[in-house]
Amino acid sequence: MHLALGVTAGFGGYFLRRMMIGAGHKSSRKYQVHNRTTSWKLLRRTEGYDGDPKLLKVFETECRGGSDCRLSQVIEGPIPFFALCEHHALPFYGLAYIGYIAHEHIIGISKLTRLVRLFAKRFTVQERLGRQIADSFTAMLEPHGVAVYVEAHHLCMQMRGVKETASLTRTTVWRGEYEQNSSLRVEFLLGCGADV
Structure with a gap:
C-alpha cells in the first residue's frame, strides 16, 4: 500500500505526536498508542495512488451505432467523496x-463510484479531481463523451482564511460530445440536480 512520501505508520505517528506536543498538547502513553492508529488511518486517505484493479474490467456495449446510441447518456450520482486539499492538507468533501455516452465499451456502474474515490484518496484540488475522473474514464472506455460535475465544501476555506461556512464550490468537466452539444450538457446538469 502506498503511504504519502513512503511514511510508515510508526514514523507518521511520531511526526503527528511531535506536532501535537509542539502545539502545546501534553502527550500520554495512552494517547501515543491511539495516535499511531490515528496517523495510520490518516495516511490511508492517500491510498488512491495505488490504483484499483477492479476498474480494469470493461464490457462490450449492445448499442454499436446509429444516432440513438450517440445521444443516450448514463448519469451516475450523487457519489459522496472525501479528499485532502494539497495546499492546506485539510479535507474537502462533497x-x-x-455522465457518459458509451461507444464500444461500458463499465459496471459501481466502478464509477470506485473511480471517483480512487482519485479522491490523494492530495488534490477539486478541479484536478474532476479532470482526472474524466480523463481516466475516457482512456478506459473511449466513449463518445464524458461529463463530470463535482460540488464540494472545503474545510481549508471554512476553518481558515475567509472562514466562509456556507459556500459550495462547483466544477464541471466536458469531453467529447458534451463539449459541442449544449443540450446534452443541460440534460446532464439537470440529471445532477444542478441549477441550470
Whole structure:
C-alpha cells in the first residue's frame, strides 16, 4: 500500500505526536498508542495512488451505432467523496456525478463510484479531481463523451482564511460530445440536480 512520501505508520505517528506536543498538547502513553492508529488511518486517505484493479474490467456495449446510441447518456450520482486539499492538507468533501455516452465499451456502474474515490484518496484540488475522473474514464472506455460535475465544501476555506461556512464550490468537466452539444450538457446538469 502506498503511504504519502513512503511514511510508515510508526514514523507518521511520531511526526503527528511531535506536532501535537509542539502545539502545546501534553502527550500520554495512552494517547501515543491511539495516535499511531490515528496517523495510520490518516495516511490511508492517500491510498488512491495505488490504483484499483477492479476498474480494469470493461464490457462490450449492445448499442454499436446509429444516432440513438450517440445521444443516450448514463448519469451516475450523487457519489459522496472525501479528499485532502494539497495546499492546506485539510479535507474537502462533497458529491460527484459522472455522465457518459458509451461507444464500444461500458463499465459496471459501481466502478464509477470506485473511480471517483480512487482519485479522491490523494492530495488534490477539486478541479484536478474532476479532470482526472474524466480523463481516466475516457482512456478506459473511449466513449463518445464524458461529463463530470463535482460540488464540494472545503474545510481549508471554512476553518481558515475567509472562514466562509456556507459556500459550495462547483466544477464541471466536458469531453467529447458534451463539449459541442449544449443540450446534452443541460440534460446532464439537470440529471445532477444542478441549477441550470
